[in-house]
Each structure stands twice: as C-alpha cells, then as structure tokens.
Amino acid sequence: MFLICGTVPREDIPLIFGAVSFDGNSLVMEEKFIPCTQGTAALVSAACATAGFLGIEAPHALLVGDSGSGRGSRKIYEYLSENLSSLQPRVLVLHYMLPVMGLMRRVYEAASRLPNKPVLIADAAAMYAAKAAGLAPGFDVFTPDPSEIAFLADPEATHPAYVSRHLFESDVTKVPELVKAAYRNKSAAKMLLVKGSTDFVVEAGKILATVAEPDVPALEAIGGTGDTISGMMGALIASGLDPRIAAVVTAKANRTAGLYAKATPATRISEIIRVLPDVFRDHYASWLSEYTRG
Amino acid sequence: MVFGFRKKETFEGGGLILFNAVEEAIKGERLLKEAGIDAKLVAPPPILRRGCDLALEINLIEKVGVERILKDKKADYIDILPIKGNGELLEVVKVTDFDSAVMVKAGNMKLTFDRESGVVLNVSGGGCPDVPYLHAELLGRKLSEAQRPREKGHTLCSLMLDRAFVESLDIWSNGHK
Numbered sequence: 188m189f190l191i192c193g194t195v196p197r198e199d200i201p202l203i204f205g206a207v208s209f210d211g212n213s214l215v216m217e218e219k220f221i222p223c224t225q226g227t228a229a230l231v232s233a234a235c236a237t238a239g240f241l242g243i244e245a246p247h248a249l250l251v252g253d254s255g256s257g258r259g260s261r262k263i264y265e266y267l268s269e270n271l272s273s274l275q276p277r278v279l280v281l282h283y284m285l286p287v288m289g290l291m292r293r294v295y296e297a298a299s300r301l302p303n304k305p306v307l308i309a310d311a312a313a314m315y316a317a318k319a320a321g322l323a324p325g326f327d328v329f330t331p332d333p334s335e336i337a338f339l340a341d342p343e344a345t346h347p348a349y350v351s352r353h354l355f356e357s358d359v360t361k362v363p364e365l366v367k368a369a370y371r372n373k374s375a376a377k378m379l380l381v382k383g384s385t386d387f388v389v390e391a392g393k394i395l396a397t398v399a400e401p402d403v404p405a406l407e408a409i410g411g412t413g414d415t416i417s418g419m420m421g422a423l424i425a426s427g428l429d430p431r432i433a434a435v436v437t438a439k440a441n442r443t444a445g446l447y448a449k450a451t452p453a454t455r456i457s458e459i460i461r462v463l464p465d466v467f468r469d470h471y472a473s474w475l476s477e478y479t480r481g
Numbered sequence: 482m483v484f485g486f487r488k489k490e491t492f493e494g495g496g497l498i499l500f501n502a503v504e505e506a507i508k509g510e511r512l513l514k515e516a517g518i519d520a521k522l523v524a525p526p527p528i529l530r531r532g533c534d535l536a537l538e539i540n541l542i543e544k545v546g547v548e549r550i551l552k553d554k555k556a557d558y559i560d561i562l563p564i565k566g567n568g569e570l571l572e573v574v575k576v577t578d579f580d581s582a583v584m585v586k587a588g589n590m591k592l593t594f595d596r597e598s599g600v601v602l603n604v605s606g607g608g609c610p611d612v613p614y615l616h617a618e619l620l621g622r623k624l625s626e627a628q629r630p631r632e633k634g635h636t637l638c639s640l641m642l643d644r645a646f647v648e649s650l651d652i653w654s655n656g657h658k
Contacts, residue, residue: 196614225605226613255611255635257543258517283610285636286542287519289493311608312542312638319495332606334589343566345495345541347589348637355571355588407577408584408593410605410616452582452593453602 188274189425191234191418192249192267193227193282193311194259200252202262207248209235211461216248223457225410227282230310233418234280236463240471241426247276257285264290271297278425279305280417281313286346291316295325306424309376310417318374319345326376328430330417333362333383339375340368359385363394378430382416383407386438388431395431398438403445411456416441419463432478439474440466496541497525498551499559506535512554513539518547526564538564542609546635570640574648585649588641592619592649599624599653609636624650 191207203217209232213220223232227250234246249266253259263284271279271294279298291313298305308328309317317323318339331339337354338347357365362381369375370392381387384404388396406412416437423433440463447462448454498520500506506522513520518539525536539547544561551558570588577584582602584593590612593603600623604616611634619627624646631643 194610194613196610196617222617224613225616226610228613253610254614255546255609255633255639256517257540257610257635260610283608283613285540285610286608287493287540288495292493312610313608315542315608320493332589334586334606335608338589341566343563345563345565346637348570348641349563349566350571350588352571352573355573405579408579408582408591408603408605410603412605452579452584453595 188276189234189238189244189246189278189421190249190274190276191227191231191246191280191282191421192263192284193230194253194263194284195221195228195250196224196226196254197221198252198254200250202249202251202259202266204249205247206245207231207235208245209460212457216250221250223460225456226414229411229414229456229460230280230282230418232457232460233415233463234422236460237419237422237467238425240464240467241422243422243426246422253285257287260285261287261290264294268293268297271301275301275303276305277303278308278421280308280421282414282417283311284313286312286316286319288316288320291320292322295322299325308417308421310413315346321373323374323376328378328380328420329376330380330382330413330420332413333359333381336362336365336369336381340365340372342372342374359383362387366394367392378434380416380420380434380438382413382438388434388438390431396435398435398442401442401446403442403450405450405452405454406442406445408452409450409454409456409459412441412445412459415456415460432475435478436471436474439470443470494521494538494540494564496539496544496561496563498537498539498547498561499525500536501557501559503535505557506537509537509551509556509558512550512556513537513547516550518543518550542636544637545631545640574644576652583649583652585645585652587644587648590638590641590645592642592645594624594649594653596656601627604642607638607642609638611635611639612642615639615642624653
C-alpha cells in the first residue's frame, strides 16, 4: 500500500481513510469531493495522476480537516501510531500536519516496528517535526525547498521561521554547503530532493544529480508545486523505481509540467497536475532509459 | 470509513512563555488547556529567566494561536521564545519581480500579487496546516481588502505569511501613490 497522510483546509472533513482518485478538479474519497488546492490535496492529486500513468494501484490517503488548530493533525498521529501495524504500508508519505515532536516520534516508532519498515517520505511540517525530533536520519526521503534546506542546516532551528539570517540569505550556489551541514547535524533524510531554481538530488550527503531544465521561474510562485514533487516521488517509488532515478524523473516532470501548462504566477496547481499524464506519456520512457542504461 | 479520536498524552514543546509572576503562569496554563492547547509548567533555563521562575512550555509552532488566546483572555506574559537558538524570528524578506506580478518571500512563505490590481495570485511554501486554509482565504482577494494572515492563522508559517503580506501591501500601496 502507498499511503499518504495529511490535512485538508476544511474543518468539516473527519478523519477518513481509503483509496483516492483525482477527477481533474477534485480529490474523490469516501464520497467526498476535496478541492485540489495547495497542500496535501495537491500532493495526493499528483500521486493519483502519476499512479494512473504507471498503472499501479491507486494511493490510499489518511486525511482530516484542520485549518491550523492542530486538532485534526493529532488525529492523524494517533491513528497512525495505533494502526500502522495492520496497514503495513510499503511507502508512507507524511505531509501537512501540525509538527508535534512527541507524536511524530510515536509514529516513527510504530513504523520502525513493522516487519518491513516502509519507505518514509516527509515534506512540509511533517519534515519539520522529523528534524526537530531528531528522527531525520531514519527517514528515506525529504523534499525541502531552499528555505527548508537552510532550516535543516541550522542545528538550533525548530521551524524555518527561526533560521539564522545568513543561512536564509544563501542563494542556490550555497545549497551544497547547506546539504553538507544538514547531514553533519543529522538533520537530513537518507535522500534529499532539494527543489528550487536548480533541483539537487542528494544521497547520504553526496549530490548525485542536478536538474535545471526546463527553467520555468513562475513555478516558485505557484502554491503546490512542491507538494506535487512529493506526490510524484512517492508514486514512482511505490512502482518499484530506484529512488535516485525517481528523484530525477520527478524534478524533470514537475518542470516540464510547468512548461506544458504555460505556467504564470497566477496559474493554479490543478492546471499543473492536469498535464502530468501528458508529460509522462511524452517523456517517461526516454527519461528512464537515460538513467538506466549503464 | 470514518474514525473516532482517542485523546493523546504525549507532549514535547520547543517554546517557552515567560511571565512576570507565578500566578500569571498558572493562569496561562489554565487558559491554554481550556482552549485545547498543550502546555506544561516548567522552570525556564537561567538564561531566559526574566521574572518569576515559572514558565509554560508550549509547542512553539503554535505561537500565533497561543498569543491570540492569551490576548483575548487578557492574560499577561512577557514573551514567547524558542528553548533553543537566539530567539530571533526572521525579519528579512526577499522580493522577486515577475513583470506583471511581484512575489514576496518571508522565511518559508511566499505571496505573489498582481502589480496593478493588488489581487493575490498565489501563496506558496510553508508546511503547517493553516497554510492551505490561508491560501484559500487570500486567493483572488485584493491585498487592501484581505484580512491579515495572523488574524486567522495559528502557526509560525502564518506569521511568516503575515510578514510577506504586510510587505506586499506596502509595495503595492507605494506603487499606487
């Protein structure tokens, strides 16, 4: 099972679990239609689009309404702590949820007790919680943006709002240094996909690849373009693809989707996700052959 | 399938509320617990002792929501600070010009608005659960008519978005004087 967990910005959504699909505008789950907006809804939608192209089982999602109070987030932590042993996901993505270090530790311990520990992917505040709780090296993939790699590099910061100014002001040329610092501080997952004007694929502190084309600067302004990266990454890994190749394919696909959607700063994330099947249809085979031949 | 919720017991903070007096700390704990916010009475480390030696440990991420509760209930406190680090929030912002649009970045949050109309085009970045909610609230609204993110947000992400919002409003207002 490929399981994605996070919150959606509607307090009327109770904790729901099940297979999920994307109809081009909304997520469809448990007879509920959840708008495909920035956040976990965008991540799940991108995962559905990718899984659909790959022909693998649709992702399952554990979602709950939470507009910031943290009440819904706590339900996710609690549910996972108690039910991971029966769910036994192969890939587990943790996303928008209030960072609560103690509760994240319980979820991590539950995942670690499974006979086959799932591939653990964290982005957004789940990544903040994993870092703050000292669990980062036990995670398989983090997908930070430039401000978040600065946060991972700062041993004192418990949230990107408290990152040291000199780290926040680092430009893309400083990413390799920030990556080194994050691994030195044991604040990085085994693999990082640092998303930005140049994307960096990192494993165990070593930069394996960079992706800078096509260059679509407007993507940075569009809410959800980091979320789509985590969703695609999860689906590609769930299909059995080597995570290192999955990271490169994901970075290329996100950028190319921006090109296909003719992205501007006003583009909505659903417009990006809708073109993903076309992007994969046109490029997936060639990207794969590029990174699997020798 | 819909599931119920079992109350958790685990709590681990990261932030401290400092008070002038012990009774203020005790009152603060009661008010926050009544509002469903985790809080624990602790002794502040010597370096952070500013008044009485009783403080409240909270989840630092919930700083904005905690401040609002204490203010609404007229509870006095000195400051809310991280247990680790120098306690300084990021003040710096970065501005990116997209010709017809402007993107303002504060910390991990970015707000993009139409240079001419001042309408919010996009909100990106962040990771706390109030971000998608604030994104939906702000999208399509004029900066001059929208509510500030800190009025509705709960977390440090909303505080960073608030900084981007204020800077955006300033840039847009100055461009239309």
